[in-house]
Amino acid sequence: MIALIRATVPPELRERRQQQALELLRSAIEAPRLAPEGVPQPGASAGVTVAGAMVSLNTEQAKHLETYAQLTRAMEWQAQLRQAAVNSEKLVWVLLGMIGKLQERVSSLTGERDRLVAAAGEGASAATQRLNRAADQQVRAEKKLKHAREKQRQTRELATQLQDRIDAMTAELNRFRAGMAPDSGPLPAASATRGRPAHEIEDPDGNDIEAALLRVDVVIDADTDTVVRIFDELKRDGNPDLVQDNPLTSKDNQNNDWSNLADRARSAAAEGNHTAAASLYGLMADAATRQVGADHPDALTSRYHHAEEAGFAGDHAAARNLLATLVTDQTRVLGPDHPDTLRSRHFHAFRTGSAGDPTAARNLLATLVTDQTRILGPDHPSTLEARHDHAFTTAAAGDHAIARDLYKSLIVDQTRALGPQHRNTLTSRQNHAGETGLAGDPATSRVLYESLIVDQTRILGPDHPDTLRSRHFHALRTGATRSAAAARDLLAALVTDLIRVFGPDHPGTLTARQHHADQIMQADGWATARNLFAVLVTDLTRVLGPDHPSTLTARHQHADQTNQAGDSAGARDLLAVLVTDLTRVLGPDHPSTLTARDDQAHWAVQTSDWATARDLLAAWVSDLTRILGPDHPRILKARHDHAFHTMQAGDSAAARKLLAALVTDQTRVLGPDHPSTLRARHDHARWTMQAGDSAAARKLLAALVTDQTRVLGANHQGTLRARDDQARWTKQAGGPGSARGL
Known part of the structure; x- marks a missing residue:
């Protein structure tokens, strides 16, 4: 009994329950008192009666122990039912939130579908499919909500029945302690009842409750998996963020044990569902911390993967914060020179830059490179990778000349350690060429790109994204240092290849078309460029949407070249609409909005609309x-x-x-x-x-x-x-x- 109490009773009740068990033990082994003096001593038949009474008393005490065991089990079930009720309530709230989001999504997609159908747009079929899928998801979510509410009702009913049973067993134990049998009649004969071991207790009501609890666990797990699946589908469709609520309810829950969580986390990461993977690794980290301690290797590894997947999911600030704490703990537990500590420091620096602080990231990586060179050696892949990221964050911090020199030194070591054809060597060469141009030397940058394109075409192939990207920048550097006509021809060939490889609507294709129009403007005049930008704006609006930054930039360029082509009134009208959209999308104080407003006022001057120009500039000066x-x-x-x-x-x-x-x-x-x-x-x-x-x-x-x-x-x-x-x-x-x- 004491062992059972230690395993099942909460700490705050354990001492009292152990004391009660010991009292019951003493009562069971003590002999009954002899008859008072003056009462005739029993004979042989009386001896049998006394012995029978002792056996009956011990039997009744055994029943007491059996009732106590049943009460303990019932209290365990009650705690499990309470947890099940909490989980069911959370599940209902998650489904309610999901249904609300789905209702908004169905309404939005209906409007989008109707608009595209009315305009005979190419995206009408895809919009209809998204609408049908969202409507089906809403129906399924509503069914799951109904199911979850039914389980809430069943859980409440079970809890009521269980409380009645607990009250009855408690009353029975109280009567025994008061010296009364459950029945007011005489003690039964010794042969009338017989105690059973705990595993043989005949308890049909309790068995029903146990089975119901198992069914509740199964339903909660099944419904939780459904929520995760629907959540993932909505995330893939670009639905606004939803919060998953799938806590570990029990260390014995089959769907939440360590191996199952690990399998689900790895599977989600492999499928690219990094948000779900981060959540699952977070649960693993919490479970490991509770079960084996925060300093155990399993806990540290799970924390690393949690941060890693959070970063892959786009939550760079959260990843940075998780890794900052992890690095501190790994340094204390594993030591500063341990490979896991170095790896976490690298990832922490990288996510610090991704979270918007490239200067801090650069400084962290500079220190890391020094330590890795000392520990691993200058030619170790991890050292070379950290040196690359150090140069990358240095460039992101605005120090292009320093970044150029870092890349130049790195390329020498990568060529020696990895070989000239290694992908990392080629990547560093590409970045070196880019930073050389940004540092103010576009001519050298162009020459570097020319050499790189030859090697990329031979090693990676002419259609590889890196090869095409180098061709793009080479064309831009050519326009900056040689002639717009040469850049125009290079970009024309590039656009043809990008359309063939990625399609006409790929962002890289659209960007190349935009730069091609720029070079045509310089080589062939404003009118030709204006016409190209008019077509480009139409395609950008269709592919990216009217409020996308690239669309807004192209609209400004289209208006500018319309003005340069001699149509100041047309440019003024285009810009008036653009300023309204920029103010709505980016805000009145955004640099792009202010620049467009400045151009709007000056183009009003070109149409001799002096009063309008005066009023526009008055408002612009006030805001600026x-x-x-x-x-x-x-x-x-x-x-x-x-x-x-x-x-x-x-x-x-x-x-x-x-x-x-x-x-x-x-x-x-x-x-x-x-x-x-x-x-x-x-x-x-x-x-x-x-x-x-x-x-x-x-x-x-x-x-x-x-x-x-x-x-x-x-x-x-x-x-x-x-x-x-x-x-x-x-x-x-x-x-x-x-x-x-x-």
């Missing part, structure tokens, strides 16, 4: 001042443009006031001799004259001529223009003689 601050050089230029277009719109007085304030700020921020300050002073004098204050204008211009002659020289174009205005205005004020000396 809020974002960048009043003294930013871009703000000062925008204020000058705003004042100029205000004057062009016919309001010289307002323009004069705007320029007076601008000159004060430019003198303070840029200095009195800065070219922008001198230019603003000249315009201020002109618009003062336009406003009718000729005396003040002449005075402003006289001071400006003196300063420009000192700063720029007497023969500078700016000085000559100011002196010309000064002579003309003086002549107008006092006759030819007064202007003769000017």
Whole structure:
């Protein structure tokens, strides 16, 4: 009994239950008291009666022990039922959330299907299939919800029955402790009942409850697997995130034991379902920590895979945080030079960069490279891989010249250790060529790409993604250093091959078409490029959607080249619609939105719509001042443009006031001799004259001529223009003689 209590009773009740068991043991082995003095001693037949009474008492005590064992089992079942009820409730909430998401998805897909059908779009059939699948998933989820609620009801009923049974057994034990048998009659004869071992207890109600509990476990596991499967399908279709809730309910649960979790995690990872794999490895890590301790190799390994799959699933910040803690523990348990510690440090640095901090990642990798070189040697594959990632994160941090040099050194060692044809060597050469161009040497970059393309074509094949990518960058570097016509022809051939290999709608194909249009603009003129961008925008909208960043960028380029081709009004109208979409998608303060608004105002100028340009620039200056601050050089230029277009719109007085304030700020921020300050002073004098204050204008211009002659020289174009205005205005004020000396 004590062993049973230790195995089944909660710690807070264990001591009291053990004490009760010991008291029952003492009662069972103590002989009954003899009759009081003066009562005749029994004879032979009386001896049999006493012996029979002792046997009956021991039999009743055995029944007590049997009842206690049954009560213990019932309490175990009660705890399991409570856990089953909790799991069922969680399952219901998960299904309710899923059904809500599916209802939204069905509604959205219905609208998308109807829109594509009405427009006779190519995606109508695919949209219909997605809609049918979502509707089927909704029906299945609703059936599962009904099933889960039915199991909730059964669990509640079982819990009520079990509580009644526990109350009855508790009352029976209390009556025994009070000296009463369950029956108020005399003790039964010794032969009337016989105790059984625990494994032979005849308990049909308890057996039914045990069987029901097993059925509940099976149902909960089956429904949980269904939720995971539907969840995975929705994730693959791009449905918004859903939270899985599938905790370990028992260390004995067949579907949650260690080997089963490991198999499911490996299977999910192999299928590319990294979100599910991360969740399962997280459960494994928790289970291992509880069962064998946080420092056990199984726990450390599961924690690594948990972080690894979280990173593959795109949750880089979570992976980084998990690995930071893991590295600390592995350093303490395994030591800083252990291969597992080094591997976790590498992955931690990589995910730190992926989470948006390339500078920190670069620093972590620099230290790791030093340690791996000392421990593993400079030519070890792990050392070379860490050196590659160090160069990669250095480039991501903006240090392209340093990254270029790191790649150059790495290529020498990779060629020696791995061979010139190794994939990693080729990858480093490709990155080296790219960083050479970004470091300001596009000519050398072009030469490096030319050599690399020859080797990639021979080793990887002409249609390999890396070969095609190198051809793309080689064409861009050619356009930057040789001629747009040569780049145009290279990109035309590349686009043909990309369409053949990946298809016309592949992102790489669309990007190459965009760059091809750019080079055509430089080689053949704006009109041809405008027409190519018009077709490209249509395809990008169809493939990526109207709000995709690539689509928005292409729309801006299309408007720009429409303007350059001479259709300023058409460009202005295209840009007006684009600004609305950019504001909605990216926000009013996004750099792309602000740039488009600036172009919109200037293209209004090209159509001589001065009032519109003035109003657009006024709003743009206000927002830009809020974002960048009043003294930013871009703000000062925008204020000058705003004042100029205000004057062009016919309001010289307002323009004069705007320029007076601008000159004060430019003198303070840029200095009195800065070219922008001198230019603003000249315009201020002109618009003062336009406003009718000729005396003040002449005075402003006289001071400006003196300063420009000192700063720029007497023969500078700016000085000559100011002196010309000064002579003309003086002549107008006092006759030819007064202007003769000017």
